[in-house]
Amino acid sequence: MLRLPTFEVVQPTALEAALEALAEPDAVAVAGGTDLLPNLKHRLAYPRRLVSLARVEGLARAPEVEADGTLVLRAGATLARVAADRRVRTIAPSLAEAAGRVASPLIRNMATIGGNVNLDTRCRYVNQTAFWRSAIGGCLKSEGQVCHVVPKGRNCVAALSSDTVPVLLSLDARLVQRAAGGRRREIDVASYFHADGTAHLLREPGEITWEIRIPPAVQPRRTAYVKWSVRGSIDFPLVSVALRADLEEDRDDAPVVGWRVVAGVLGSKPRVVKVPPAATGAPLADPAVAEAVAEAVHRQCKPLENVPYEAAYRRKLARVLVRRAVARLGGRDTAR
Ligand SMILES: Cc1cc2nc3c(=O)[nH]c(=O)nc-3n(C[C@H](O)[C@H](O)[C@H](O)COP(=O)(O)OP(=O)(O)OC[C@H]3O[C@@H](n4cnc5c(N)ncnc54)[C@H](O)[C@@H]3O)c2cc1C
Ligand code: SF4
Incomplete structure (x- = not known):
């Protein structure tokens, strides 16, 4: 069993009281605790005080x-x-x-x-028990001086x-x-x-x-989220791509006039993918549109070995899943 380190918990109900408590040194906010508490059990931080946001008035108001x-x-x-x-x-x-x-x-x-x-960034070499990490001497994000993903790098790419x-x-x-x-x-x-x-x-x-x-959409649009994880019922994403296609009119078969495509689980920040002109001017159901978006994702998104599963496999998978997602947005059902 992994134990939590010792800390004090405050549970303010007023926003200003919560913010004042957070202004103290070594204070950390906790909301649902589903990321923070496992990380504390893994001894990735030692805050002196947790400031619970769960009771702060107005913070959980409905959308x-x-x-x-x-x-x-x-x-x-x-x-x-x-x-x-x-x-x-x-x-x-x-x-x-x-x-x-x-x-x-x-x-x-x-x-x-x-x-x-x-949410904190994640890495296969850091989201482990302190005992596990001690066997490899830690890393830049924990107790060590090197990165095991990019050994000559000076930056953490979790x-x-x-x-x-x-x-x-x-x-x-x-x-x-x-x-x-x-x-x-x-x-x-x-x-x-x-x-x-x-x-x-x-x-x-x-x-x-x-x-x-x-903000409200300025164009009619279709959106989708592509996720792949080992166990779909619980795991963190290993492939993650958000798709937004702006359309000329609010019809599924209207020409696409622009794209916003963003990938996660590469390095520590999301990557905005530049989508080529070949992916616009035709409807989403046009296979050439799906191919152009999928190819752009494949070309520009190079996963690292920071999370489980081979990076090359995840890169190929992203191309296939994005192509299928665009086809589905256009009303085409394809398992290709
Ligand atoms: C088994 C398991 C599977 C998971 N799978 C996924 C997954 O598939 N995808 C995924 O995205 N996540 C996953 N998570 C992580 C986590 O459950 C989610 O990211 C969740 O949304 C975190 O929200 P929380 O309220 O529990 O955050 P907490 O754990 O309370 O906080 C997380 C971090 O955010 C900070 N924080 C919280 N609220 C605020 C705020 N309002 N302002 C500023 N900072 C704040 C905290 O200080 C902390 O650093 C998984 C976790 C577990 C244990
Ligand atoms: S990317 Fe490198 S430094 Fe960052 S957590 Fe992973 S091994 Fe550690």
């Missing part, structure tokens, strides 16, 4: 749609709620799909969307493993961040992540994610 069509998710909403919510399923179906494919039903009932956005982050980026979502003293800032999801697996969030000290805002 809302504002007058201009912006979909607003509070960070404390559980993934089960996000996946099932009628407004999310209508406005952002790929987000509902990604949220509904995180872990297992039990975990989704505890896990929050804010925790999923702020994988961004959140299912919802690539989707949120594909939908141009923005985060509302709050900190003590009434500080509030908005940042787009694309700018929140950077390429350092030991500190991949551009989160300011003491800050929490309060709200996630998804």
Whole structure:
């Protein structure tokens, strides 16, 4: 049995009290605890104080749609709620799909969307017990000085493993961040992540994610989320691609006018894939469109050996799964 280290827990109900508690040194926020607590059991951090966000008033409010069509998710909403919510399923179906494919039903009932956005990066050499890690001398993200994935590298390339982050980026979502003293800032999801697996969030000290805002679509669109994991019923993604096709008109057979394609589980930040002109100007059902998007993903996404399963296999799989997903978006059923 793995034990938790010793820490103090505070459970404020007012946002400002939570933010003040988080401003103390060595304080860490905990929401559902489904990522943080296993990491503490693995001795990947030793916070002195956990500040529970579970009772903070307003943080778990149901998703809302504002007058201009912006979909607003509070960070404390559980993934089960996000996946099932009628407004999310209508406005952002790929987000509902990604949220509904995180872990297992039990975990989704505890896990929050804010925790999923702020999820720590993962690596096969670090998400292990301290005893296991001691056999290889640790690494840059734990107790060591080297990276076992890129041995000559000076940066940690642990994988961004959140299912919802690539989707949120594909939908141009923005985060509302709050900190003590009434500080509030908005940042787009694309700018929140950077390429350092030991500190991949551009989160300011003491800050929490309060709200996630998804702007209304400016074009009719179709979206999908591609995920592959070993056990579909519980595992983290090993292939993860969010797809958004903007259409000329709101018909499945309308020409595609633009793409937003974002991949996760490569390095420590999501990768925006540049989609070539060959993937536009024709309907989604045109096999050449699916092929062009899949080829762009294959060319630009080079998985690393930071998570289980051979990187070359995952790269090939991404191409096949993306091609099928685009075909399905166009109403073509293909198992090719
Ligand atoms: C068996 C298992 C399988 C899993 N499978 C998946 C999977 O398939 N896909 C996936 O994406 N995840 C998976 N997870 C990880 C985790 O369950 C989810 O990512 C979940 O959404 C984390 O949310 P949480 O509320 O539990 O976060 P917590 O564990 O409470 O927190 C996670 C991190 O976010 C920070 N945090 C939490 N809320 C906020 C906030 N509002 N503002 C700022 N920082 C915050 C915490 O300080 C912590 O660093 C899995 C976990 C387990 C144990
Ligand atoms: S990518 Fe390298 S430094 Fe980062 S966790 Fe993995 S082995 Fe450690």
